[in-house]
Amino acid sequence: MTVLQVLPGLDSGGVERGTVDLARELVRRGHRSLVMSSGGRLQAQLEAEGSTHITYPVHRKSLASLWRVPGLRRELDELAPDVIHVRSRIPAWMVWLAVGKRPPGQRPALVSTFHGLYSVSRYSAIMGCGDRVIAISDCVRDYITGNYPQVDPARITRIHRGVDTAQFPAGFTPSPEWRDTFFADYPAARDKPLLLMPGRLSRWKGQLEFIELLARLRGANIACHGLVAGEGDPGKEAYREELVARAAELGIAGDLSFLGHRSDMAELYAVASVVCNLSQHAEPFGRTVIEALAVGTPVVAWNEGGPAESLRESLPAGLVTKGDMDALAAAVSGFLAAPPAVSLPASFTLQAQVEATLAVYREAIAAGAAAQSGN
Template identity: 60%
Template structure:
């Protein structure tokens, strides 16, 4: 007997750029395709039109402010959740988690949905971050994150923690996906001559620990060895870090790399950029919880060079272990990138890192949780 549809509400601060936001939209699309009712609560953002076009509902609500004023919105959020009557509420960030947790505490038990929380990050270790362990089920997005939870939050029952790696939408990112003639023509008009050299892509939010400064050093070292290459730095500026972008551009100018290194800002055409790239770099200076760009690039068949730390290292260990270098070892990085430029390897395609696998595992957690709690609303649930 088929399981009846679920009402699922995902809650996160905003729907702008970022792996959490993109993953929320992709999972919402999966829910709709499976016949479930999908709602996302956030303060809004550039991904809202895409979300709603795919059949999900978006409700704008101020769940993004790291302020005590957010606590005054808890009662309104409780009323909203009672109107929506979801089977599952899935929280993906700390402020929304606190607001939802407080809202659910004030609900009659019979009307209270099951709560799922996902640790998307290696948060600072304190009582504020501990709320991410509040779920009836807790999802860790990598083994690195699972170990972080176990080591730092002993009050979280290990039996509640499930490992679900982030996954790539293989309809969008795959080895058969290639840029159209129009896209290539537009890119060449915008950046004349860049594709005539090997392209090194450095995607990720502009933040000092993400390694953009080290990437620029790498480009200078390649030039010094007479290895021609183009470097593309792609990503939004971290809010309040405009001075960092200025520092990056000043360094490029000082090294005379203006013709080799370009800043593309936020892009919505990442599949095309991966496709034209010879390789992708991930040079984060501290452990990342997962590293979405790493698995996106490898799903496209584009090799990745990354420091051997955190979530990206887990992904490469399974798909392209020869792409790992010791963290901060500039000479090893230079040698590996030169090797990959000369002879790019082909990453292994790992089913564990697909959206389909991620979504199915997450849905199975929902179903299992609802069976365990017996906490079903009238329109959703299990057999």
């Protein structure tokens, strides 16, 4: 089949990486993979792995996006996909206005993925437009059914995000060259247990709580070094400066390294003793959790949202009541003292995700064909 995934851009983030992962698997299985976005740093990888990228401005939250709907309609008719998979609200609105009002069977099958716990509004309701709707976790599925009653539960399929175990293999060991370069760049991290905090620099991601955790561990004479992997949004550099100042205030500036954007996450997970997920709002999934678990590194996270779903099935000892800093420090120190055996359940692998997603695509295509024959 020909599958077109549509999303705002391809710079970084869980949605973007998941799009590229699925595209790679579609190509490997002999399907025609198309991705439409405004472009970004992951575009080169996407194309190198066999997909076709169509650059189109499907990212702007402005009236100009409405003016581009006729051009998008022509573009979609020319591409003639069997399935259009929309992954964000602006692209979903544009695709729906372009072809969604055509009867099923006279347009591509539409599949939408709820990647987040979107604000409840008419604007967000468009994510229920698909002939089939994918929820990336049980908490997202419950959020849809609880807040968007117009979305028939029979159209919703929960498909956990899956990690590519070829990119994040169990027991992965970084090369000596990588280790030499990394510890030359960050000498303060050498010969210490490493705590890794991956994710975009944003207050809700919990970096301030991570710094508090490091201070508590130091106060308990537990040696470790913190790594913050991720960059902030343009124009929001003040938050990074706040983090640096807070670390200095707590006397742990030398126990913390800011790594910025990284493309070597498998290596970072592998050298870390513990990975932390401390988001202040319930995350719909939490890709870094399953990536770390796939490599074999224990994860500590608040007991809510998508990350909790992953850990309940793989490492429940890593779950901590949200905001309980004492329990958080105890869980991390426990893992440092006695590293647990870690393995990722098969249901959280890319293989399982792709199989389930292809099944949804086929259901949507079949439903459209049945509707057309019924007419």
